[in-house]
Amino acid sequence: MHNDISEILFTEEQIAGRVGEIGAAITRDYADAADEGIVLISVLRGAAIFMADLARQIDLPVEMDYMAISSYGNGAKSSGVVRILKDLSSEIEGRHVIVAEDILDSGLTLTYLLKNLSSRQPASIAVATLLRKKTLAQAKIDCKYIGFECPDEFIVGYGLDFAERYRNLPYIGILKPEIY
Numbered sequence: 001m002h003n004d005i006s007e008i009l010f011t012e013e014q015i016a017g018r019v020g021e022i023g024a025a026i027t028r029d030y031a032d033a034a035d036e037g038i039v040l041i042s043v044l045r046g047a048a049i050f051m052a053d054l055a056r057q058i059d060l061p062v063e064m065d066y067m068a069i070s071s072y073g074n075g076a077k078s079s080g081v082v083r084i085l086k087d088l089s090s091e092i093e094g095r096h097v098i099v100a101e102d103i104l105d106s107g108l109t110l111t112y113l114l115k116n117l118s119s120r121q122p123a124s125i126a127v128a129t130l131l132r133k134k135t136l137a138q139a140k141i142d143c144k145y146i147g148f149e150c151p152d153e154f155i156v157g158y159g160l161d162f163a164e165r166y167r168n169l170p171y172i173g174i175l176k177p178e179i180y
């Protein structure tokens with residue numbers, strides 16, 4: 001285990017198992033939706049690893065597109081301001097959209113994103129988040145697929161960073177508080 005990590009929350013094997021289950025659920029739920037087309041949208045940069053793994057567990061034709069939004073900058077706290085750094089490359093009107101997120105924390109990022117994407121008239125829109133922190137603020141966001149509930153600690157790995165580090169850890173763990 002990396003020296004800056006105090007505890008491993010989810011191992012590589014646990015993550016792979018859960019991503020496989022979510023992919024299978026999406027394959028079942030969207031079996032009749034393939035005509036309109038399914039677009040997986042990932043929120044860069046954290047969710048790119050999750051979406052890459054999830055896409056390979058969905059046994060239906062899917063397109064992949066990316067949007068970059070950032071509210072955390074290099075810190076461990078949301079700045080409260082969501083910015084679009086990169087927009088989608090394709091239109092999503094009339095398509096079935098599945099937003100892949102790595103973590104739902106304050107809910108600020110997803111609230112903004114869902115509002116923004118809904119205004120483009122997709123056929124449907126659903127959220128697949130690998131992790132969800134149990135906080136009051138995000139309770140209102142409807143997530144169709146949730147990987148794991150996680151404690152209200154600052155966590156890193158499997159895409160999640162602190163100051164751009166630790167994204168490449170294959171597991172998810174709690175960052176020692178003295179690091180941030």
Ligand SMILES: O=P(O)(O)OC[C@H]1O[C@H](OP(=O)(O)OP(=O)(O)O)[C@H](O)[C@@H]1O
Nearest residue numbers: 044045046070071072105106107108109
């Ligand atoms: O629910 P919230 O409190 O909004 O937090 C969740 C968001 O925070 C992280 O992104 P970040 O802004 O750090 O950018 P990154 O993906 O490039 O790390 C994470 O990837 C989520 O998108």
Ligand SMILES: Nc1nc2[nH]cnc2c(=O)[nH]1
Nearest residue numbers: 105153154155156160161
């Ligand atoms: N790395 C990381 N990014 C986040 N963005 C929102 N919450 C978190 C968290 O716990 N860890």
Ligand SMILES: [Mg+2]
Nearest residue numbers: 046072073161
């Ligand atoms: Mg971040």
